Amino acid sequence: MNYSEVVSFLESLQIMPKTMPGLQKINRALVQTDWFSSIDPKKVIVVAGTNGKGTTCAALQSLLLAADQRVGFYSSPHLVSTTERIRINGLEISENNFVEVFHDCKKLIQECELSHFEALTLMAGHYFFSSKWNGNLDFVILEVGLGGTYDATNAFPHKFCAITKLGLDHLNILGTDLVSVASNKFGIVTNKSIVVHHRLPEEVMELKYQVQKETNSNWVEAEVATLHKDTRAPVPRYRIDYMANKIPTNLTGERAFENIMTAITLFQILGFDIESAYQGLARIDWKGRMQKILWPQMKAPLFLSGDHNAQGVESLIELLKDFKWKRLHLVVGIGVDKDVKEMLSQLMKLSSVSLYLTETPFKGLTVGQYPQEFLEQAKSTSPNVKDILDQVAVIADEDDLCIVTGSLYLVGEVLKIAPSAVPSTSSQR
Numbered sequence: 001m002n003y004s005e006v007v008s009f010l011e012s013l014q015i016m017p018k019t020m021p022g023l024q025k026i027n028r029a030l031v032q033t034d035w036f037s038s039i040d041p042k043k044v045i046v047v048a049g050t051n052g053k054g055t056t057c058a059a060l061q062s063l064l065l066a067a068d069q070r071v072g073f074y075s076s077p078h079l080v081s082t083t084e085r086i087r088i089n090g091l092e093i094s095e096n097n098f099v100e101v102f103h104d105c106k107k108l109i110q111e112c113e114l115s116h117f118e119a120l121t122l123m124a125g126h127y128f129f130s131s132k133w134n135g136n137l138d139f140v141i142l143e144v145g146l147g148g149t150y151d152a153t154n155a156f157p158h159k160f161c162a163i164t165k166l167g168l169d170h171l172n173i174l175g176t177d178l179v180s181v182a183s184n185k186f187g188i189v190t191n192k193s194i195v196v197h198h199r200l201p202e203e204v205m206e207l208k209y210q211v212q213k214e215t216n217s218n219w220v221e222a223e224v225a226t227l228h229k230d231t232r233a234p235v236p237r238y239r240i241d242y243m244a245n246k247i248p249t250n251l252t253g254e255r256a257f258e259n260i261m262t263a264i265t266l267f268q269i270l271g272f273d274i275e276s277a278y279q280g281l282a283r284i285d286w287k288g289r290m291q292k293i294l295w296p297q298m299k300a301p302l303f304l305s306g307d308h309n310a311q312g313v314e315s316l317i318e319l320l321k322d323f324k325w326k327r328l329h330l331v332v333g334i335g336v337d338k339d340v341k342e343m344l345s346q347l348m349k350l351s352s353v354s355l356y357l358t359e360t361p362f363k364g365l366t367v368g369q370y371p372q373e374f375l376e377q378a379k380s381t382s383p384n385v386k387d388i389l390d391q392v393a394v395i396a397d398e399d400d401l402c403i404v405t406g407s408l409y410l411v412g413e414v415l416k417i418a419p420s421a422v423p424s425t426s427s428q429r
């Protein structure tokens with residue numbers, strides 16, 4: 001099997017569960033490997049949360065690399081290529097190595113009937129920990145795919161955890177209230193583990209104390225710093241003032257700042273000095289999260305922002321307060337299981353908005369499924385996001401702003417179908 005055939009095989013497996021997943025299958029596969037029993041939990045960091053997981057992981061990776069550590073990073077979803085999910089020292093696994101790792105794991109994937117995510121998690125573990133690949137890694141960062149308690153990443157022994165911002169998402173699986181969601185996210189906390197977390201909502205504090213007591217774990221809230229904003233230009237720039245250091249970052253806005261501070265706090269708990277590594281925060285590679293690109297004939301700044309739930313949209317709106325525009329062109333595609341009415345209602349409160357509705361390539365609403373009130377407000381609709389962006393490129397002036405949002409899958413589609421959409425040299429994500 002070549003790379004495309006392997007990817008097709010993996011994608012033929014169950015991708016999104018309809019009910020709460022479990023750990024039985026992934027545990028059965030892991031215990032049959034020759035490397036799982038020798039994992040050092042002090043080298044493994046598991047990150048859960050509703051929003052900001054990936055950014056926190058990417059920031060932590062950048063800090064550790066700046067401190068000359070060897071780092072494995074497993075993330076989801078991918079935007080363009082499945083290889084994005086498995087990285088060592090910031091570099092994606094090659095397609096050839098991906099195929100070989102798959103063949104190493106194929107028997108267990110089939111025997112244990114692993115899902116798409118479970119299979120990739122097993123493959124990542126094999127690439128990071130097996131003697132064959134001999135990564136000799138100092139740390140491995142695992143981003144939770146869904147929830148926490150029953151996520152395949154939680155099957156790996158780990159000493160360190162991070163909990164990012166909590167919100168309501170995947171309600172059919174995780175529950176319809178914040179305590180239910182938090183209960184599942186907090187499931188990554190193990191006995192005597194160290195937990196670094198965003199500021200937690202008041203309604204989950206009782207649960208937090210309960211989990212802390214049951215696991216004898218040490219919970220540390222992310223440290224506080226000052227975010228300096230330079231908003232004189234249409235596209236703002238940011239700097240973190242922390243412990244007498246002025247730390248530049250290529251990420252955008254308050255939400256990125258919150259995630260970076262969680263990463264900085266955990267980095268220091270791991271025993272490192274921020275002063276020797278903060279330059280890594282100017283080189284965070286995390287596509288699709290307020291990523292600036294160029295589009296053919298597009299005069300307006302164009303950003304890709306994969307905000308995929310109401311809380312993500314809320315943080316996007318907060319972030320956009322730092323931007324300037326004459327007209328805001330919003331290209332939106334949303335998943336079928338999301339609160340579409342709430343997300344679009346929030347976005348339409350922004351000033352001078354032109355709305356364009358499109359479709360995501362995975363589990364997305366068709367154009368005709370959007371609420372009628374927003375179809376009537378939309379300047380244009382098309383299932384093809386390229387058609388929409390080509391329209392905006394003709395209309396938008398250089399004083400305008402264009403944002404593609406609503407789904408990471410939509411953002412990935414833009415990056416796939418537009419080879420001429422080169423990354424901007426002044427990209428801020």
